[in-house]
Amino acid sequence: MDSNKQLDPTAELAAATRALRMEIGRRKRWGAKRTAAAIAEEAVSPELIPQPQPKAPAAPEQAPPAPIAPRIPPKAAPPLLKEQLQTSLPSTPKSLPCSDLGDLRKRVSTCSRCSLGASPGRSGAIVGRGAPRPRLLYISDHIGPAEHTRQKPLDELAGTLLGKITTGGMGLKVEETHVTSAVKCALPPGCVPSPSETASCKVWLEEEIRLLAPSAIVTLGAGAAHALFGNDAPGGKLKGRLLHYKGTPAVATFHPRDLVARPDLKASAWADLQLLLPSLKS
Numbered sequence: 001m002d003s004n005k006q007l008d009p010t011a012e013l014a015a016a017t018r019a020l021r022m023e024i025g026r027r028k029r030w031g032a033k034r035t036a037a038a039i040a041e042e043a044v045s046p047e048l049i050p051q052p053q054p055k056a057p058a059a060p061e062q063a064p065p066a067p068i069a070p071r072i073p074p075k076a077a078p079p080l081l082k083e084q085l086q087t088s089l090p091s092t093p094k095s096l097p098c099s100d101l102g103d104l105r106k107r108v109s110t111c112s113r114c115s116l117g118a119s120p121g122r123s124g125a126i127v128g129r130g131a132p133r134p135r136l137l138y139i140s141d142h143i144g145p146a147e148h149t150r151q152k153p154l155d156e157l158a159g160t161l162l163g164k165i166t167t168g169g170m171g172l173k174v175e176e177t178h179v180t181s182a183v184k185c186a187l188p189p190g191c192v193p194s195p196s197e198t199a200s201c202k203v204w205l206e207e208e209i210r211l212l213a214p215s216a217i218v219t220l221g222a223g224a225a226h227a228l229f230g231n232d233a234p235g236g237k238l239k240g241r242l243l244h245y246k247g248t249p250a251v252a253t254f255h256p257r258d259l260v261a262r263p264d265l266k267a268s269a270w271a272d273l274q275l276l277l278p279s280l281k282s
């Protein structure tokens, strides 16, 4: 360019404007192309491609939870057959018969044929006291706390009264008699034995009678009468008449504790005992 040529500012401005527009257009075109290429490139960029995630380390194996036990309703017990029912009742101990009263006492002391002997609080069993071959055997109904304390089948008041009846009314010496209880294990205060407890203990009572072989028997109280002669017989039918137990004469009368509490019953008791006098004289 000729440095001496006079510059036309308007022409120069127009030339510069054209050049600027051309550059802007070129950049726009290339810029768009780069952008598209970049987008395409970015679309396959390994950083943006979702990579399969490495598997998380397996959690340490834990013991499977215990299965919840299904609630199974308890099976109802099948009804007992007649034969099973019979074997569920107290049976006669295989070790019977006892050789003597000492043997009987030993066996009774460890007996658990009923709940009285099987309970943890068992307070002890009492076998009879008196003559080993008595003329008269008294059978009381059960052992209570007072009898257990004395270790005798009767408490003090009942025992004293029975002694007077024996000597004064029956004409016998106390040493000629024997006193025992239908149920051998002591009961808690105010309790009476259940029919099943009485039935369980009958095997020992029968064995005791066999070993003692008394000339006559007196049951004292309804419980004792039912223990010896059975539950079916009401006390009223047993009292007031001469009975027999396996051939041995017997009567059922009031318990001495009832006579202590009700002296007006003594006359009736005396009438019962008189039924035995002929057997005792022979």
Ligand code: SF4
Binding pocket: 108, 111, 112, 113, 114, 115, 116, 117, 118, 125, 183, 184, 185, 197, 200, 201, 202, 204
């Ligand atoms: S009450 Fe008689 S049958 Fe029952 S445990 Fe005592 S001794 Fe055995």
